[in-house]
Structure formats: C-alpha cells, structure tokens
C-alpha cells in the first residue's frame with residue numbers, strides 16, 4: 001500500500017509542477033515577446049510623432065541641387081539612430097526607394113538575398129506607414145514613407161528579434177532549472193507526506209486485519225484530528241460495537257441452548273412419571289382400588305403440570321415473536337389490586353397466612369392490559385404464599401409515585417439467597433426445584449411477569465430488605481406503553 005500511495009503522490013506532485021511551469025513559462029515568454037513588439041512600435045511611433053518635429057523636418061528638408069537625397073536621409077537617420085533604438089546589430093534602418101522599394105543604403109549592408117517586400121513595405125509603397133507584425137514571425141519591421149525634395153523614400157526599420165529570442169532562451173533555461181529543482185523537492189516532500197499519511201493507514205489496516213481474525217482487544221490510537229483520525233475513531237467504535245454484538249449473540253445462543261435443555265428436562269420428568277404409573281396400572285391387574293385411584297391421580301397431576309408448562313411456554317413464545325397484542329383499557333389500579341387480594345385470600349387462609357392490604361383511598365386510572373396486570377399480581381402474591389412457611393405474614397401495599405403506580409408484596413418467608421437474587425427472573429430458574437415443583441411451579445411465572453411489565457414499559461424488581469423474606473415491587477406508567485403492538489378497546 002505504501003508503495004502505490006507514494007507513487008501516486010509523486011506523480012501528482014510531478015504533474016502539478018510540470019503543468020504549473022509550462023503555464024507560467026508560456027505566459028511569461030509570450031508576455032515578454034508581446035511587450036518587446038509593443039515597445040518597438042511605440043518607439044517608432046514616438047520617433048515620428050509630434051515630440052520629434054526636428055527629426056521629421058530634417059528628414060524632409062528640400063534636397064539641395066546636386067545632393068544625393070537618399071544619402072541625406074541616411075545621414076539624418078544615423079544622427080537619430082538612438083531615437084529609433086537602432087543598434088546596428090539586431091536592429092537596423094534602411095532607406096528604400098519610395099516607388100520601387102529598392103534598398104538605397106542603411107545602417108548596415110543589405111542582408112543577403114535582399115530585404116524582400118514585406119507587407120509593411122508594400123503598405124508604405126502605397127503611401128501609408130506599415131506598422132504590423134505577427135507574434136509568430138521571426139522579425140519585426142516598420143516602413144514609413146517620406147518625401148524629400150519631391151522624391152519619395154521609405155524609411156525602413158528592421159529588427160531581427162534576436163534580443164527577445166535570447167531573453168526568452170535564458171528565461172526558458174531558468175524555467176527548466178526551476179522545474180528540475182521543483183521536481184527534486186516534490187519527490188522529497190512526497191516521501192515525508194506519504195509517511196504521515198501511510199503510517200496511520202497501515203496501522204488501521206493492521207487493526208482491521210486483527211478484527212477480521214476475531215481479535216477485538218486492540219484499540220487503535222487516534223493521533224490526529226484529520227480524516228484519518230476520524231476514520232480510526234470510527235473504526236474503534238465499530239470494533240467495540242461488533243465485540244458487544246458478538247458477546248450478545250453468544251449469550252443469546254447459550255440462553256437458547258440452556259432453554260432447550262431446560263424444556264426437555266422439565267417435560268421429561270412428568271412424562272417419565274406418567275409412563276411408569278401407566279405401565280404399573282397396565283401390568284398389575286390385581287391392584288387394590290385405592291392404589292389404582294392414587295396412581296391415576298398422579299397421572300392426572302403430572303399431565304396438568306405438563307399442560308401448565310406448555311401453556312407458559314406458549315405465552316412466552318407469543319411474547320418473543322410479538323404475536324401477542326396487549327388489550328389496552330383504562331381502569332382503576334386500586335380495583336385490580338383489591339380484586340387480586342380477594343382472589344388469593346382463600347389460598348392464603350388455607351396456609352394460615354395473615355395478609356395485610358395497605359391500599360390508599362384513591363389511586364388514578366391506568367392504561368394497560370387489565371388481565372395481564374392481574375396475572376402479574378397473582379403470580380407475585382401466590383409466590384409469596386408458596387414460599388412462606390404456613391402461618392406467615394404477607395403485606396400487599398400500593399401507591400402512586402409521579403407518573404406511575406406501584407404495588408409491593410412483602411413476605412416473611414424463606415427469601416432468596418443473595419447469589420440467586422439476579423437470576424430469579426430467568427426462564428426455568430428456581431431456587432429450590434423440588435419445592436417449586438411440589439407446589440405446581442414451572443419456573444416461568446416471573447419471566448412471564450417481567451415480560452408483561454416490560455411491554456407495559458413498567459418494571460418488576462426485588463427490593464432490598466434487611467429482615468427475612470422477600471419484597472418484590474411492580475411499577476406501571478399511568479399513560480401505558482407508547483410503541484406497542486397493542487390495540488385499544
């Protein structure tokens with residue numbers, strides 16, 4: 001990765017510098033040529049302009065008898081050579097015949113092959129000054145027609161553009177030097193840059209490979225606040241999230257396995273009992289009638305237990321797959337507490353329990369599934385009855401706290417050992433399996449109760465207490481669940 005990114009960086013830098021130099025070079029050289037051409041024509045225009053009347057008058061003075069007009073013009077031009085910028089090397093003047101364009105002499109000998117008739121000379125032959133030059137031509141010239149003593153002449157100034165060419169040449173080699181230097185610097189810089197960019201990327205890649213191998217322990221250090229830093233931070237967050245998700249998945253998988261094992265175990269016990277009692281009944285034809293009816297009673301009991309377990313499992317499964325809708329209605333909370341109390345009184349009396357009911361005069365209405373809420377109450381009160389030795393005390397209290405109502409059931413029974421307190425809401429969890437089974441418990445009651453409360457956006461939890469026994473509390477929001485597969489009635 002390092003290599004390819006580095007090569008890309010070098011390429012980008014080289015392209016950048018080359019294109020910059022080409023643009024700047026072309027622009028500079030073009031400007032210099034343009035400036036030089038403009039300056040040339042400006043100089044000629046100034047020389048023949050109003051500021052130099054002497055020069056123009058001298059050029060056009062009437063030629064005296066016997067004098068060579070062209071030589072006189074040449075003499076004047078020689079005297080004013082500096083005004084025209086004539087250096088006799090790169091720039092020269094010539095005097096041409098105004099009618100034929102033939103060269104009559106100049107500041108230098110006529111070039112080999114003659115001057116030729118340039119567009120400017122043709123213009124001057126027609127009587128108007130020629131001042132045009134193309135940027136691409138390798139020379140520039142100006143041809144000004146004058147008359148001296150009735151005789152037409154053309155003052156022709158020719159510049160070979162050698163000055164601008166050599167200027168452009170040195171500028172070109174300067175640009176090439178700058179280009180080479182720029183390239184060297186850019187290669188060095190790209191090494192540095194690629195180091196700062198590639199190193200964190202390389203670390204990130206290593207981290208990703210480790211995560212791909214399933215190792216989430218490594219946390220990458222965020223060394224900068226730039227995009228790579230943000231990417232590293234996002235990667236760390238993603239790895240943490242992934243780790244949590246996988247842990248949750250593993251936990252769920254373990255719970256599922258435990259659940260299947262528990263269900264099989266719970267169903268196997270009553271089934272084994274039913275089978276052995278049924279076999280005894282089938283084999284022993286001469287069993288006494290009271291024994292026969294006792295066996296039948298056991299078979300019936302065990303079948304009821306199985307039906308009970310299956311009923312609870314079905315309820316949980318409907319909750320899990322959210323197929324079970326809550327039937328929401330408005331009803332007075334105190335009323336349900338009282339109804340439940342009345343329903344369990346008989347059972348409590350059978351166990352010689354003293355049941356105290358502490359219900360405030362008025363409690364608000366709640367929006368909930370009345371039957372389900374009553375199911376929760378029945379479950380926790382009948383647990384208190386079951387897990388308190390006969391002759392115990394059970395206190396049921398209720399009240400309002402803010403936007404919720406609550407009900408608490410407190411007993412002085414066997415309680416729950418400290419280590420089991422967190423687990424009693426788990427499916428099939430029972431502190432004392434024999435006692436639970438004996439009293440017809442499935443170990444699913446509290447899981448169902450907690451699920452019902454959760455779906456009402458309420459809570460069901462154990463309250464800490466110092467005395468022996470157990471206190472369990474349910475809380476229910478008055479407004480009822482907000483987002484719930486529920487239908488109002």
Ligand code: ADP
Pocket residue numbers: 379383384385387388411413414415416424429430431432436437440441442443444445446447469470
């Ligand atoms: P079960 O059908 O066995 O009663 P629950 O889910 O209702 O199942 O309760 C789970 C376990 O919690 C019970 O087996 C019991 O060990 C414990 N438990 C529940 N309520 C009480 C209580 N009031 N006192 C002591 N233990 C309790």
